[in-house]
Amino acid sequence: MAKEELIELDGIVDEVLPDSRYRVTLDNGIEVGAYASGRIRKHRIRILAGDRVTLEMSPYDLTKGRINFRHKDERGPAPTSRPQQYRR
Known part of the structure; x- marks a missing residue:
């Protein structure tokens, strides 16, 4: 028996609950x-x-879903608050 086709949808996370x-x-x-999917x-x-x-x-069952991709936002890396120190 063939696997049924999955529906892919986009959304925004409202709340983080326990157990991923x-x-x-x-x-x-x-x-x-x-x-969250196993890969994530x-x-x-x-x-x-x-x-x-x-x-x-x-x-x-259209009440449950599996997150398989988190889109990256267009922000750059966060600025560092102090200069990096190098060990000798």
Whole structure:
């Protein structure tokens, strides 16, 4: 039996819940529960509230999703507050 086609949607993380779970509002306004995919957990990619993410949803249960990509924002690196010190 072939695997069913997954639905890919974009959204914004509203709330970070325990156990790598998240509450995400999709672009169409629907709020769903989501969890981080294994690849995101393996590479320790941090997802915070306000991040833009892409998630996959099964056509059978449209209340849950799996986050498979966190979009990078266009900000540059944070400025350092002190000069770097080199060890001799």
